[in-house]
Amino acid sequence: MxxxxxxxxxxxxxxxxxxxxxxxxxxxxxxxxxxxxxxxxxxxxxxxxxxxxxxxxxxxxxxxxxxxxxxxxxxxxxxxxxxRLDELADLEQEISDSVRDIAREVKEDVRDTVKSLREELTQMARDVRQGARHEEKQARQDQRRAWHEQKTEWQRQKHEWQRQTGEWKDDWKRIWAVGFAGEGSHAVDARLGQMLAEFAEEVHRDASNAQVTEETLATAQDALYDAARRIREALR
Incomplete structure (x- = not known):
């Protein structure tokens, strides 16, 4: 009570x-x-x-x-x-004072609650901003890592293309040597050399304008080996 x-x-x-x-x-x-x-x-x-x-x-x-x-x-x-009117008047005054004290305490509790809530919301917003900055930083790092990996892959593909080009040149030389052994025709020899050079230049130009992948390299290699075989057969 x-x-x-x-x-x-x-x-x-x-x-x-x-x-x-x-x-x-x-x-x-x-x-x-x-x-x-x-x-x-x-x-x-x-x-x-x-x-x-x-x-x-x-x-x-x-x-x-x-x-x-x-x-x-x-x-x-x-x-x-x-x-008991006097006693009742005293009781009414005490009740009014008690209610006023209660109202003040409630007001202070509400103010403290609002203050605490404001501080919690401020901290929450700060945490969200920090989390967003961390995620943004992580995203930039992931992007840089992806760019680096892509650059490394492009360099590997370039080196592989250069290696394959060297092998193809050796194949063309062998085809040339086998196909014209004993011919002694410098005009035909020069013409075939020009054809092979133009072909190699055209393929290299097309490849440089496109992204070369393992799949396209394998397809191109198969096509070149098939072309070399057909040329050998034609020159026999």
Whole structure:
């Protein structure tokens, strides 16, 4: 029970509430909750026995309305209130002071809660920004790593292409030597050399304008080996 209700004071305040208007027990409980801003909430086990005691003393009466006991102050109850007006005034002042203190505490609690919430939101926003910066930094590192890996792969493909080109040149030389062994025709020899040079230059130019992959290299190699075979057969 709230400390403002010392011995006999809750009894006096119940008479005061019933003087204002006839009420049932639940309504009395709700009025006390509202008066003390929900901080003080008397239980039915506190209110109903006291109302019954007031009725036993002849200070209140009751009638049943819609299945509920509605208590009304009696003339004897009004007389007791009149005899205790000074005490009732002191009680009203104490209740007002108590409610004012409660309101101040609630206001301070709300302010502290809002402050704490603001600090938590600020920290949360800071963490989000830091997380975003970390993710952005990680994304840049991943991109640089991908660029480096791609550059390394391009260099490997270039070296592989150069190696394959050397092998193809050796193949063309062998084809040339085999196909014209004993020919002794410098004009035909020169013409074939020009054809092979133009072919190699054209293939190299086309390859330099496209991204060479393992698959395209393998396909080109197969095509060149097939062309070399067909040329050998043609020159026999």
């Amino acid at each position: 709230s400390p403002v209700f010392g011995h006999g004071r809750l009894r006096l305040y119940l008479l005061k509430l019933l003087q204002e208007s006839p009420r049932h027990g639940y309504e009395v409980i709700r009025l006390l909750q509202d008066r003390f801003l929900g901080v003080y909430s008397p239980s039915p086990g506190t209110i109903y026995p006291r109302l019954a005691r007031l009725e036993e003393e002849g200070l209140v009466t009751h009638e049943v309305v819609n299945g509920k006991k509605v208590f009304t102050i009696s003339d004897r109850g009004r007389a007791e209130l009149n005899d």
